[in-house]
Amino acid sequence: MGDQVPQDHYDVMVLGGGTAGGLAAVELSRSGRDVALVENRLVGGESAYFACVPSKSLLLSARRGERWDLAVARRDHVTGHLADDRAAARLTEAGVTVLRGRGHLLGPGRMEVDGAEIGFGDLVISTGSEPVVPGVDGLAGVPTWTSDEALSLPVLPRRLVVLGGGPVGCEMAQVYASFGTQVTVVEASGRLLAAEAPFAGEVLAGALRRMGVDLRLGAEPARVERAAGGLLVWLSDGGRLEADRILIAAGRVPRVQGYGVENLGVAVTPGHGLPVDETCRVTDGVWACGDVTGIARTAHAARYQARVVVDNVLGKHREADYRAVPRVVHTSPAVYAAGISPIQAAELGIDLLTAGYDLAATARAVVEADERGRVELYADRSRGVLVGAAAAGLYAEEWMSEVTLAIRAETPLSLLTDVVHAFPTFGEAIEAPLRELAGRL
Ligand SMILES: Cc1cc2nc3c(=O)[nH]c(=O)nc-3n(C[C@H](O)[C@H](O)[C@H](O)COP(=O)(O)OP(=O)(O)OC[C@H]3O[C@@H](n4cnc5c(N)ncnc54)[C@H](O)[C@@H]3O)c2cc1C
Ligand SMILES: NC(=O)c1ccc[n+]([C@@H]2O[C@H](COP(=O)([O-])OP(=O)(O)OC[C@H]3O[C@@H](n4cnc5c(N)ncnc54)[C@H](O)[C@@H]3O)[C@@H](O)[C@H]2O)c1
16 A cells, blocks of 8 residues: 555545645645545646646747757656655655555445555545547557657657647647647647637637648547558548547546445536535535546646635635636647636626737737737626636736736726736736726726
8 A cells, every 4th residue: 555554544535646635635634634645646646747747848848949858858857757755755744644555435434445444534535537538430449648648758759640629739739849740630629729719729720830730620530540650540521640649638527437436425427527516515524626526627726626625624614716717728829718708608698798909019019029819808797897808828827817816806897997017018918908898888
């Protein structure tokens, strides 16, 4: 079972030691609870070794124009060469017992970890998510990558076909194209980042095309086969692509099966998150946070939910509020969205006012010699507050935070129009649309 010998019973057991589970375990232990965390792969989870951290490192190296081998060295350094001893030490220093092994729930208050049966008072489920592999004829018979391999191997394929044009597909396409791989993105819907306002995917599509990425939008792979010197991907629109590697970036699903959650009397539906209420409670004494809930599916949302769980386990009633959780694609230009999108507003019957501004009109764009991008703000006419926003542009992941605060705090538009932005910054781009929205109320 690894580092530490388990006790018979803990106040709290945390199943899954990634972003959400690690934070919950540390905070609960610091609050005086006797806590054990169970992890069967790497303490620290997906984000630190196979997702956020290596992808952002490679994107930075790409922007700096570094060589592939140096970019790989840098990436492997920031992921600690996939060694998790430091992450595990941070937990044990906080008083958490780290149990390495696969946790399996036997029933209420009982878990088995590699043959040892352990009792618990509260349970925090934070088992994360896993990639979806589309049912394409022949795909299972050829070597494929998911983001795990794309972000941990030193291989730079000559030709890469990326299945899916969501956040993962777009970030990976930019990484590999930057280092010289001939990249094709096959996206079933008609545009990139299909869940966001259309302009965001269009800005990103322009940037990727200028790098030489071939975008096949509205197409799906129909069949995959081996061919002399590589792989052949036949598309639903009759197209044919040659590849050395296929990267599957077709979405992720919450990990809800294979660890006995049904033994707690909880009904799970494959492909869907564990059902939680607004306090992140699954059932009495059972809580869930992170990707496994299927709600916000980012590292920052995982941390937020973990804090909500901690407060509730400690008896302080706290409800999660997802009205302004950012959704970011860390490409260049970056895409940032928070709150509701125009599509969601229509579904919710909100009378939406929209105003936008092209970043090219800012002085900062001239200074940066980069005129790409746009910002759009969405206001609820009846309440006079922002309910959503989206931006595509340089550093949007940084300068859009104030809009997130405005959405969450429901700051009146009349007050937002009185906020001064420094010159010359991209942040100035929100001033004109704010005035326009306030004037139309
Ligand atoms: C390529 C990529 C890039 C991303 N980039 C970003 C980004 O830039 N910013 C951002 O905010 N988000 C990003 N995300 C999303 C982010 O990685 C996830 O939202 C986050 O890692 C979820 O954390 P978690 O704690 O829910 O799950 P994880 O961190 O995956 O932790 C779950 C843990 O549970 C363990 N586990 C599961 N079952 C068991 C069991 N039965 N017994 C023991 N252990 C078990 C797993 O081994 C795993 O370590 C990215 C995702 C991908 C795929
Ligand atoms: N910066 C970030 O915060 C960040 C970065 C990357 C990923 N993530 C998280 O990781 C999760 C997974 O991202 P993702 O991009 O894999 O999933 P996604 O669901 O956002 O996008 C998957 C895309 O693949 C397409 N697709 C599905 N099947 C296909 C097929 N057979 N052929 C062609 N296209 C197909 C879908 O139409 C969709 O556009 C997201 O929920 C996201 O929140 C976050």
